[in-house]
Amino acid sequence: MITKEELTAGIRRDLNLEDAETDINESYAAVPKKYDLNTELLSTKAKHAHKEIYQNHIEKLNRVSAEQDGVNRQEDFARYHDLKKREIFELNAVYLHELFFANISDVHSEITMDTLTFMRLERDFGNFDSWQYDFVANAMSSTSGWAVCAYSTFLQRYINFFVDGNDGCIPVGCYPVIAIDVWEHVYFRDYLDDKKSYVYAMMKELQWDVIEERFKRAEKIAGAMR
Ligand SMILES: [Fe+2]
Numbered sequence: 001m002i003t004k005e006e007l008t009a010g011i012r013r014d015l016n017l018e019d020a021e022t023d024i025n026e027s028y029a030a031v032p033k034k035y036d037l038n039t040e041l042l043s044t045k046a047k048h049a050h051k052e053i054y055q056n057h058i059e060k061l062n063r064v065s066a067e068q069d070g071v072n073r074q075e076d077f078a079r080y081h082d083l084k085k086r087e088i089f090e091l092n093a094v095y096l097h098e099l100f101f102a103n104i105s106d107v108h109s110e111i112t113m114d115t116l117t118f119m120r121l122e123r124d125f126g127n128f129d130s131w132q133y134d135f136v137a138n139a140m141s142s143t144s145g146w147a148v149c150a151y152s153t154f155l156q157r158y159i160n161f162f163v164d165g166n167d168g169c170i171p172v173g174c175y176p177v178i179a180i181d182v183w184e185h186v187y188f189r190d191y192l193d194d195k196k197s198y199v200y201a202m203m204k205e206l207q208w209d210v211i212e213e214r215f216k217r218a219e220k221i222a223g224a225m226r
Contacts, residue, residue, distance in 0.1 A: 007031075011062055017070040029065075030058050030094055035101035041201040046189040053185055054097040061090035085167075092166040096146050099179035103214075106207040116215045117177075117208060121149075124157045131160070132203065138162040139182050139199045147182055147199070150174035151218035153225045158218075175221050177214040178206070 007029040011017075032055050037047045064086045071080045111118055111128075118128060125131035131149075139147035142162035152159050153173040162182075163170055180202050187198035 002031075005029075007062065011066040015063065015067055015070065017066060030061055032058050033098060033101075037101065037105045038107055039105035039205055040107075041190075041205060042186075043190050046186070049189070050097075050181075050186060054094070054101070057090050057093040057097065061087070061094055064090055089165070089167045092163070092170075096148075096163070096166060096176075096179050097181065099176055100146075100181045103178055103207045103210050104180070104202050104205055106205050106209075109205045109208060111206075111208040115208065115212050116219065117212050120158055120215060120219075124159075135160045135178070135180075136196075136199055136203070139180055140196060142182050144183050145169075147180045148174075148176050149178040150176040151222060153221065156222065156225070175214075175218045177218055178211055 011029075032051075035051070039047075042050075064083055068080070068083045068087060071083060073080060113119075121128055121131040125134060135147055135149060138160045139162070142164060145165050145168065146163040147160065148163060149158060149160050150171075151157070151174065152171060153175070154171075158177070159171070159174070161169065161171055161174075180199065182195065182199065187195060191198040191201075
């Protein structure tokens with residue numbers, strides 16, 4: 001298996017950055033993870049195409065982070081600005097896709113009332129149905145982006161929000177626990193413009209056991225921030 005150093009060196013070679021006058025090396029050298037998407041609510045073609053999109057984001061993230069290593073950070077602020085924006089866009093795209101792939105496609109999806117997830121969503125949204133109602137509203141409001149449920153360290157509660165693109169309208173200080181991709185590239189093959197049916201389909205098969213582990217980690221963050 002290729003090491004981070006080898007991957008980074010390869011990208012730097014491709015970009016002619018080997019002799020760049022910098023000793024800064026922030027390249028991420030991310031590698032794609034494997035996800036078994038057993039759902040039949042998305043076609044095989046759509047799932048395959050989506051995994052390719054995820055891999056493309058990883059390649060772009062690695063390249064843009066390597067490119068940053070070659071920027072003169074004492075003078076070339078316009079270029080650094082451009083690269084940093086691209087880096088955050090790709091970084092979020094990778095992270096959000098990994099959250100999404102890991103929290104969908106449970107054909108036996110079930111949430112029980114004794115889980116931390118259920119109790120926290122009831123506490124912060126009044127009841128579970130109200131959380132769902134609000135989450136779907138966020139999914140439908142985003143033109144091309146994401147619906148996210150996250151723990152806000154500032155508000156000390158869970159909130160739903162949408163992300164426009166991969167980097168717009170993101171509240172600071174949040175730990176994401178549920179993410180649904182609502183870019184057209186996910187649903188247009190199988191659902192055409194019926195985005196709502198796609199959103200309901202994904203929510204029907206949420207991996208509540210994966211989400212429960214995220215809520216447990218969020219609870220530790222909440223405890224540490226008190
Ligand atoms: Fe996507």
